[in-house]
Amino acid sequence: MKATQILVSFIALFAASTVATPAATNTEVTCDLLSWSPFAGAACAAHCIRLGHRGGWCDNRLGWASTRRPYDRNSCGWASIPLPLTAMLLDLSRFRVYWKRVSASDRRSEEPTGADQKDAMPSGQTGGFFSNASGTMVSNPTMVDYHPNMSIHNIYQVVTNGNAGLNLLRPYICKDADVNASARYPPPRCHPGTRQKIGKKLRDEWLGGPTHSSKIMWLSGPAGTGKSAVAQTFAEYCEENGCLGSSYFFSRPNHRDKFETVIPTIIYHLASTFPEYAILLDRVIAYDPTILDKAPRTQLRKLIVEPFSLLQAQGHPLTQRSLVILLDGLDECHGLELQCELVEMIGELVRLKKDLPFRWLICSRPEPHLEYIFSRADFVIDCQKHRLLIDADTKTDVSKFLHDGLEAIKTRFWGSCSLDWPSPEQLIRIIDIVDGLFALGDTVLKYIGSAQYADPAQRLVDFLAYMERADRVTADNPLETLDLLYSRILGDIPEHIWPTTKQILQLEFHLSGVTERSAQTTANFLRTNQTTFYAALRTLHSVLEIPTPADAVSTELRAFHASFSDYLTNSVRSGKYHISESDAYRDNGELGLFWHSVMLSDVATVSDDLLKRKDYPSLTLVPYLKWSSGQPDQAAQGLYDFLAERTWWGVSGSAQLYKVPSKLLPFLEDFPFPYMELGDPGFLRFISWLSQQGPPSHLLRTEASNDLDKVLLKSVVSHFSARGVSVVPMAFPIAKIEASTT
Numbered sequence: 207m208k209a210t211q212i213l214v215s216f217i218a219l220f221a222a223s224t225v226a227t228p229a230a231t232n233t234e235v236t237c238d239l240l241s242w243s244p245f246a247g248a249a250c251a252a253h254c255i256r257l258g259h260r261g262g263w264c265d266n267r268l269g270w271a272s273t274r275r276p277y278d279r280n281s282c283g284w285a286s287i288p289l290p291l292t293a294m295l296l297d298l299s300r301f302r303v304y305w306k307r308v309s310a311s312d313r314r315s316e317e318p319t320g321a322d323q324k325d326a327m328p329s330g331q332t333g334g335f336f337s338n339a340s341g342t343m344v345s346n347p348t349m350v351d352y353h354p355n356m357s358i359h360n361i362y363q364v365v366t367n368g369n370a371g372l373n374l375l376r377p378y379i380c381k382d383a384d385v386n387a388s389a390r391y392p393p394p395r396c397h398p399g400t401r402q403k404i405g406k407k408l409r410d411e412w413l414g415g416p417t418h419s420s421k422i423m424w425l426s427g428p429a430g431t432g433k434s435a436v437a438q439t440f441a442e443y444c445e446e447n448g449c450l451g452s453s454y455f456f457s458r459p460n461h462r463d464k465f466e467t468v469i470p471t472i473i474y475h476l477a478s479t480f481p482e483y484a485i486l487l488d489r490v491i492a493y494d495p496t497i498l499d500k501a502p503r504t505q506l507r508k509l510i511v512e513p514f515s516l517l518q519a520q521g522h523p524l525t526q527r528s529l530v531i532l533l534d535g536l537d538e539c540h541g542l543e544l545q546c547e548l549v550e551m552i553g554e555l556v557r558l559k560k561d562l563p564f565r566w567l568i569c570s571r572p573e574p575h576l577e578y579i580f581s582r583a584d585f586v587i588d589c590q591k592h593r594l595l596i597d598a599d600t601k602t603d604v605s606k607f608l609h610d611g612l613e614a615i616k617t618r619f620w621g622s623c624s625l626d627w628p629s630p631e632q633l634i635r636i637i638d639i640v641d642g643l644f645a646l647g648d649t650v651l652k653y654i655g656s657a658q659y660a661d662p663a664q665r666l667v668d669f670l671a672y673m674e675r676a677d678r679v680t681a682d683n684p685l686e687t688l689d690l691l692y693s694r695i696l697g698d699i700p701e702h703i704w705p706t707t708k709q710i711l712q713l714e715f716h717l718s719g720v721t722e723r724s725a726q727t728t729a730n731f732l733r734t735n736q737t738t739f740y741a742a743l744r745t746l747h748s749v750l751e752i753p754t755p756a757d758a759v760s761t762e763l764r765a766f767h768a769s770f771s772d773y774l775t776n777s778v779r780s781g782k783y784h785i786s787e788s789d790a791y792r793d794n795g796e797l798g799l800f801w802h803s804v805m806l807s808d809v810a811t812v813s814d815d816l817l818k819r820k821d822y823p824s825l826t827l828v829p830y831l832k833w834s835s836g837q838p839d840q841a842a843q844g845l846y847d848f849l850a851e852r853t854w855w856g857v858s859g860s861a862q863l864y865k866v867p868s869k870l871l872p873f874l875e876d877f878p879f880p881y882m883e884l885g886d887p888g889f890l891r892f893i894s895w896l897s898q899q900g901p902p903s904h905l906l907r908t909e910a911s912n913d914l915d916k917v918l919l920k921s922v923v924s925h926f927s928a929r930g931v932s933v934v935p936m937a938f939p940i941a942k943i944e945a946s947t948t
Contacts, residue, residue, distance in 0.1 A: 371488035372477055378470035378498050383462045385441040385453040385532075393455075394435040394648075397610065400603035401436055404592065408440050412590060413449070413528060413565060420590045421556045421565050424580055426572040427594030428766040429691060429748040430645030433569045436594070437534035440567065444530045451476055451529035451564060456538040459694065465544040469502045472531055473509050482524055486513040503551055511555060514562055529563045536570040537748075546579045553587035571748035574740075596766060601642035608636055608647050615655040615662045622661050632666060639673055643767045646688055653684040683779065685769075692773045696783045698745040706734060706742040708785055709793055714763050715771040716790035725758040726833055727844040731797060735832040759835055759844075801849050804830050908935060 382389035444450035452475035477484040518525040616623040640647040654665045669684045729739040749770045753761035777784040805826045827842040834841040910916045
């Protein structure tokens, strides 16, 4: 057995001799030892045996050595003496010396004679359960080695070599989630000379800052902004400087997303890095192997908090420096509730045990449930927050990344690139396309520098041509990696919610107008309430800038990067997530006609008020709004401004590009056209198209055909004449008049 620091679990059960011994047989001596001090328990038991206290036992529970009776001459005299915590780390060699002395004394006084010889072991055979055994580990057993008429009793030791706990833990971990896992090779890293601000913030201000500073850092950012590269680079820095406790890099496509593996993986990394902690871990797992099947909260408390608290109480150097535990891509952990639970567990640990050495870096997309859990008023989590954005500094970093990457490609393929490759124009074009998105820049460089083709000059030409005509069908997609990322994000949208999400995206990316349209206006136009609107966008916070309900009145939806809208509008790239222009025009026309019908439906008489369009919203739109935020007039005005600008443009655009969809025909048949004002350029565009579809439709009349037409004509002439505007009869075709009117 190696003379190294080990854990010894004492198990000694004694058989009474056939010959009664005075007083000693009636004395029960108990050594109740701290569970962390098994070696001290063995020493105490050996001492009891030497004094002849049979019928004794060791109960590793309470942390005190005591007698069941008051102190007397037959007891070992250890009445309520606290055992030092350092006993758990005693050297085995010291125990060997002690035990040799004890056993030698016992052998001289208790050698079997006479009748006792028949119960002795055969010559050359050693006694006990572990005769000739090797590589054996026994966890918390109760064993009796009973030999009648023998007064020599064995002490059985449970010895672990420091790897037993790790061996039991291994099936419960995710080995591919480690910072150095081969499954992640090559991992993303920050390009030299980039991301210097966030690097300095993490290294100097957070990790190297005051010990009382926040122990949790939440690093968030949109998809593709390089969060994992920052996390990897920082983890490697911590590892080089001896302060990396553990890391877990989540990835749903690569099956690194199981909540139940997170805590065991952290424990495994800590134990494999720090032997002092591994010794304590072995002891806990040996005492209760079922701990590995218990709830993560229990594992965190029993296998991390309590052992490190013990080391801290001893003043161990390991607890005197910060240990970083890094969780990257938390939003890819399976289950939104479990993501929140993990954050709660960490927040609770930091709040209750702030003096422990751990610092937690959590990286994720800015998903709403995580925003909520980090900002709860009833469960305050003391953490710093930092958001990675596509700002001027990021664009500068990405430009350097692209420039250096292309130079490296030119060096690698020196035989197929000219000295002036790429041209300044090509470089500027690539930088404009990438526009500060690290994920896109990385995708472009991998495409151009493909070793399979080994022709970067031609690959660059092909890429730029593809971006100029991205709607063409081609088997070679330079943006395949980025497309997989977007497809994965959209794949989280429940099927029953996708139709609403699709309508919102169609409106945003196909029918954006000159006038800024608030998120609330978008929802009202689609006849969607606030709850449904946010539910439809819940999983898109990593690709869309979604305003809060308080800001939605005046702030519009925006994509973080143009590559997302490019992906959605390209049917070849987006597949089932494609948002078509024809569907966008159809929905816009149908809903626009509905809202115009609403505005005109309550008009009972023709008057000057009818022609005051600014009064329409307050008169008719408010009762139909799904989301007003306590300001119905403002919400109605926002919707009206959008209708005035885009409705007829959408209807006529749909008609000219795709013919009038069948769903629009009933709306056109029933629409109260006589109440429309011809000053609307969009409406003029629509009727200009309608008048060119053959014989004049009954929807368009240049002469009054009934009493209502006559009243309307008279009112309109009077209204405009009073303002000095001449009114002339309209004739078909009306295209010539449209130019002069507008």
